[in-house]
Amino acid sequence: MQKIALLTDSSCDLDNKTLERYNIKLLPIRIIYKNREYLDKVNITSEEMYASLKEELPTTSLPDVNYCNKVLEDLKNEGYTHVIVATVSSKLSGTLNSLRLLCEHHEEFKFEFFDTKTLGYPQGAIVLEAAKMIEKGHSVEEVMANLPLIQNKVHGFITFNTLDYLIKGGRIGKVTGKIGNLLHLKPVVSSDEEGVLYTYCKTRGRKQSISKLKEILMTYLESCKCRVWVLSGDALEEATAFYNDIKNHPNITDVSLETIGAAMGVHTGPGALGICILEEN
Secondary structure, eight states: OOOEEEEEEGGGOOOHHHHHHTTEEEEOOEEEOSSOEEEBTTTBOHHHHHHHTTTOOOEEEOOOHHHHHHHHHHHHHTTOOEEEEEESOTTTOSHHHHHHHHHTTOTTSEEEEEEOSOOSHHHHHHHHHHHHHHHTTOOHHHHHHHHHHHHHHEEEEEEOSOSHHHHHTTSSOHHHHHHHHHTTEEEEEEEOTTSOEEEEEEEESHHHHHHHHHHHHHHHHHHSOEEEEEEEESOHHHHHHHHHHHTTOTTEEEEEEEEOOHHHHHHHOTTEEEEEEEEOO
């Protein structure tokens, strides 16, 4: 009989309450400062990371090997036989490849790996649907067969208050970023089918970028019912206003306001506002 564990990295932005409720095991991304290091969601919160940006911009790195080995050892002691590992896009991070290598040393499990080809809460939404299938008693084979179908129904879009952190993190070129800031350009960014970030559209000014997010959401809601997450990266006031504006739409089956985690927030900076959409029919 299969006893299935589900692992993901902290790029997923699922909060600890959700992780615990659905028995999702977290492999935390490392948040690295000049003289200290933290594990995302373990000993640093999003709020603490955003507050620190005024003094120092940290970097991020792959999940800690010792922590990952401890998680797998615990799973072994709990009698798990199969492990599904669903990670941030392999086009954006080396997390998937590093975990493949690490798991080669744990022959006691049968592993399945899934590249979500996205990041942030869209990754989390995919993982959450997999967790619900496991909870309902589906086999590893059934979960893995359905993950690509779930992936195709999940969409994420995000806009930024400043391009400075994308420049510093090397996500966009310095010249492009500086010109964008001068022209007050606010791109709306998504990930493509290969798991690569791309500019979905460009808007002029914050108000227009938020209006564009709503327009994108309404396009999906015109064709089907959707589960929606409104995402705030130290932009709670604007995210709350957006949430209140759309929450009563008849085609939204459920909606919540979520926080962009520390690992993602390092690259988006404060003022990031996004949406995650799961098509339900």
